[in-house]
Amino acid sequence: MTRYLQDLVTDQARHRPGDIAIQLNDETLHYGELDSWSTQLAHALRKHGCREGDRVCTLMPKSPRAIATLVGIYKAGCIFVPLDWESPASRLCAIIANSDPTMILAAGPVNELLDELVTLPAFKQSLTLTLLDDDLAANVSSDIHSAFSLQDIQSCSIDRIELLKPPDVAHILFTSGSTGVPKGVMVTHQSVLAFVDWAVKYFSLDNTDRVSGHSPLHFDLSVFDIFGAFAAGAALHLVPDNFKMRPDLLVSWIRDQRLTQWFSVPAAFTYVAKFNALNAVKLPCLKRVIWCGEVLPVPSLVYWMQHVPQASFTNLYGPTETTIASSYYTVVECPTDQVTEIPIGQGCEGEAIRVLNKDMQPCDVGEIGDLYISGVGLSPGYWKNEDANSQAFIIDAASGERCYRTGDLGRLGADHEIYFVGRTDTQVKSRGFRIEIGEIEAALNAVDVLRESAIVALASSNFDGVTLCCSYVARDNDALSPVVLRAALSRALPWYMIPSRWQQHDTLPRNGSGKIDRPQLKEYWLTSKNTRAAEVPYV
Numbered sequence: 001m002t003r004y005l006q007d008l009v010t011d012q013a014r015h016r017p018g019d020i021a022i023q024l025n026d027e028t029l030h031y032g033e034l035d036s037w038s039t040q041l042a043h044a045l046r047k048h049g050c051r052e053g054d055r056v057c058t059l060m061p062k063s064p065r066a067i068a069t070l071v072g073i074y075k076a077g078c079i080f081v082p083l084d085w086e087s088p089a090s091r092l093c094a095i096i097a098n099s100d101p102t103m104i105l106a107a108g109p110v111n112e113l114l115d116e117l118v119t120l121p122a123f124k125q126s127l128t129l130t131l132l133d134d135d136l137a138a139n140v141s142s143d144i145h146s147a148f149s150l151q152d153i154q155s156c157s158i159d160r161i162e163l164l165k166p167p168d169v170a171h172i173l174f175t176s177g178s179t180g181v182p183k184g185v186m187v188t189h190q191s192v193l194a195f196v197d198w199a200v201k202y203f204s205l206d207n208t209d210r211v212s213g214h215s216p217l218h219f220d221l222s223v224f225d226i227f228g229a230f231a232a233g234a235a236l237h238l239v240p241d242n243f244k245m246r247p248d249l250l251v252s253w254i255r256d257q258r259l260t261q262w263f264s265v266p267a268a269f270t271y272v273a274k275f276n277a278l279n280a281v282k283l284p285c286l287k288r289v290i291w292c293g294e295v296l297p298v299p300s301l302v303y304w305m306q307h308v309p310q311a312s313f314t315n316l317y318g319p320t321e322t323t324i325a326s327s328y329y330t331v332v333e334c335p336t337d338q339v340t341e342i343p344i345g346q347g348c349e350g351e352a353i354r355v356l357n358k359d360m361q362p363c364d365v366g367e368i369g370d371l372y373i374s375g376v377g378l379s380p381g382y383w384k385n386e387d388a389n390s391q392a393f394i395i396d397a398a399s400g401e402r403c404y405r406t407g408d409l410g411r412l413g414a415d416h417e418i419y420f421v422g423r424t425d426t427q428v429k430s431r432g433f434r435i436e437i438g439e440i441e442a443a444l445n446a447v448d449v450l451r452e453s454a455i456v457a458l459a460s461s462n463f464d465g466v467t468l469c470c471s472y473v474a475r476d477n478d479a480l481s482p483v484v485l486r487a488a489l490s491r492a493l494p495w496y497m498i499p500s501r502w503q504q505h506d507t508l509p510r511n512g513s514g515k516i517d518r519p520q521l522k523e524y525w526l527t528s529k530n531t532r533a534a535e536v537p538y539v
Contacts, residue, residue, distance in 0.1 A: 004189045005170055006074040008196075008230040009035050010160070016207060016233055022064040023257075024238040029064040031233070034071065036158045041072030043156035045103065048128065048147050052077035053167045055099045059083045059092075059114070060107040060132070062217050062238055067226055069105055069132065070171075070217070074189075077163040078102070080171040081184075082218040087494040089116040093123050095174050095182055098384060100124075103147065107133035115141045172383050173220055173320055176427075176436040176497065184383035185220075191323040192223055194376040196231045198349040199224065202328070203261070203288055203314075207233030210285075211261040212254070214239045214268065219432070220320045221292055225263060244268075247277035258285040265432025266296035267465060273300040278307035292316035292325050293432035294465055295420060298335050301342065305334040317344035317353075317420065320434070321392065321404050323377035326351045329417060343417035344410070350376035352401075353418060355410045360396060363412060368421050371410040372396070374403035428457040430466045433496045440468070440499070443492040447485065451475045452508055455499060456522045469525045470499040471508060480504055501525065 009031065012021070017032025029037075050056060056078045060066045073080045081099045083092050085108065092113075096104070104127060106114060117123055118141070131137040131146040132153075170189045174182040199205070211229050213236050215221040229236040237257045243249045251272060254262060269291060272278060289304060289311045296315065305313055318326035329345025347353045355369040356362060363369035374396070381389040396403050409421040426437040437455045444453040453472035460467045474480040482502035489498050503525075509517040 002166075002190075003193055004074065004166055005192060005227055005230075006038070006071055008227060009038065009071050012230060012233045019207065019233065020235040021230070022067055022213075022236045022238065024063055025240055027064050029068060034064075034068050037153070038068050038072035038075055039158050039160065040153045040156040041069060042075035042161050044148050044153050045072065045076040045078065046161060047156070048103065048130075050076050050078050050102050052163055052165050053079065053169075054103075055079045055081050055101040055172065057081045057083050057096060057099065057101045057104040058106075058217070059085050059104055059110050061085055061109070061241070062213065062222070063108070064238070065107060065132065066217060067236075069107075070226075073105075074170065075161060077161070077166050079167055079169050082171070082173070082216075084216065084218045084494055085110050085113065088491050089113055089120060090492050091182065091494065092117060093120045095184070096124065096127070097122055098182070098184060099172055099174075101127065103128040103130060105130050105132055107131070107136060109136075111136055111139040114144060118144060169380065171223075173218060175320055175434050176439045177388075182439075183385055183388055185320045186380045186383055187220070187223070187320070187323055188380065191377045191379070192227060194350050195324045195348065196224065196227050199228055200231050202348075203290075205229075205232035205234060205261070209234035209260045209287075210237055210258055211235070212237060212239060212259055212263055214262075214264040215432070220324055221263065221265070221432070224324045247272045247275045248281075251277045251281045251283065254286065255281055255283055259283075260285055260287045261290065262286060262288075263290040263292070265293040266291050266300065267294075267431040269304055270297055270300040270465075273303040278303070283308050284310070286311045288312045288314065290314045290316060292318070294429040296342065297465075298340050298342065301331070302335055305331070315342050315344060318351075318373065318377065319404070319406055319408075321379045321406075322351070322373045322375075323379065326373045326375070326377055327353045327418065341419055343413060343415075343419045345417055347373075347375065348377075355412050355418060360398060365412050365414055368409055368411045370424065371406045371408040371418075371420075372403045373406060374399075374401045378402060378404055428466050428468075430457075430468065431496055435468075435497050440470075440489075440493065440497055443489055444470070444472070444485070446492065447488045449475055449480060449484065449488075452516070454508060454516045454518060454521055456518055456525055458522070458525055467501060468497075468499040469501040469503075469521075471503050471505055471521050471524070473505055473508060477506065503528070 012031040013035035021031045021034045022029045056073045070080045128147045168188045169186045171187050172184040174184045177183040211234050213225040243253050286308050313331040315329045316325035327345045327347050329343045352374045354372050357369045407425050410418050428435050440455050451473045456469050458467045509520040511517040
């Protein structure tokens with residue numbers, strides 16, 4: 001019998017209805033409550049026109065109700081499309097237009113964003129909005145009407161909906177796109193379940209575990225937080241937003257919640273290490289520490305391993321297109337020097353990760369090549385984007401396998417482990433978020449006070465891992481404050497894509513073909529003593 005992600009909740013509700021499923025501050029959902037409420041929401045969605053394969057967007061901060069909502073979307077046979085509630089309305093409108101949802105479910109402090117969203121010309125006026133929050137319903141524009149309310153959901157049946165044909169796709173996650181338009185990655189129920197089954201077994205997760213929920217819902221790492229916990233019957237503890245900026249509060253919270261598993265991006269680990277937050281706080285319950293999304297600096301790893309010696313430390317690697325992670329490496333012993341490289345390891349069960357040369361042949365030991373991934377985690381592709389699909393998802397002529405060209409470089413070590421080397425294109429990672437330089441530059445090109453601009457990314461020793469630098473020329477060569485440009489970009493891009501260093505130029509350097517000379521600009525920034533624009537740290 002085919003399993004789906006929502007079945008994990010139903011199974012746990014049957015065996016341990018009174019156990020905690022999700023907790024955030026004083027808000028708690030037990031497995032029985034989670035199963036019942038999500039089923040009632042599914043009935044409400046079906047009653048209001050949602051059918052198998054329809055896309056349903058959510059616009060809400062991460063919370064127990066938000067996670068119950070995504071389970072309800074699955075139970076209705078629909079595809080979950082999370083919207084980043086901290087992104088500007090114009091970017092969200094592009095995602096909504098591309099995903100063509102039947103409904104948007106909103107909750108939390110998003111009233112101003114909704115008011116702006118529905119006034120944009122590109123917004124689909126026929127789209128059904130549902131407000132799952134009484135306070136939100138009282139504060140949005142009088143022009144916004146909710147299809148149904150929380151009270152309507154509570155009056156719905158708790159009987160299981162028998163789906164005629166459940167969709168293969170569970171959710172669509174939108175990532176930064178090099179053309180300036182976000183790309184929607186389709187992820188299937190079966191690929192998530194394959195990873196979760198492996199991870200529960202490998203990490204020995206069970207119903208006594210208390211695991212972290214650190215990543216936002218539009219970020220693929222959250223999928224493991226949620227369904228790894230549900231598969232094991234564990235308790236998912238969501239990290240309060242106000243703790244993310246305070247490493248001292250964060251580690252105290254990990255201690256007080258008695259977490260047994262911490263899973264996050266390296267920026268969080270580095271932030272804690274930078275402020276020596278573990279010096280005064282012990283974490284005796286922590287059994288496993290896992291990171292993914294970018295390279296963890298060795299000094300940060302050493303710091304954590306020295307302060308939490310009883311825990312195992314595992315590096316996961318894999319882009320959104322291959323479902324959460326495709327390879328793993330558990331650190332055998334604490335590095336003794338600062339130049340030790342931590343491998344991304346070998347493929348998870350059912351996954352294959354290979355280092356290939358330009359002829360698609362395996363590279364020799366030590367030779368740098370392109371990383372390709374195939375196996376059970378492979379996405380069906382990008383939503384409504386055949387051009388991107390044909391470039392990224394290819395058929396390996398030698399094996400006949402469909403595989404994903406990651407755009408990452410790697411090498412096979414003498415120890416037969418794979419090591420990450422870097423990128424082949426202009427994509428960077430900052431605080432775990434995937435950023436296409438082209439999307440930032442496309443947004444800058446739309447700012448009418450600029451003649452031209454260019455973005456370069458510098459490696460940073462700070463917790464974010466990379467510093468985005470913007471060089472620009474004003475249209476009329478007048479003095480143009482970075483504050484003006486930051487404000488303009490913040491209306492088009494999420495906060496993590498806004499450059500933190502800015503410099504106005506009379507002209508930008510050109511290479512022999514007349515294009516902007518980016519290597520020269522990078523050298524400029526490496527040697528420049530320019531003052532920084534405001535730089536806000538985030539974990």
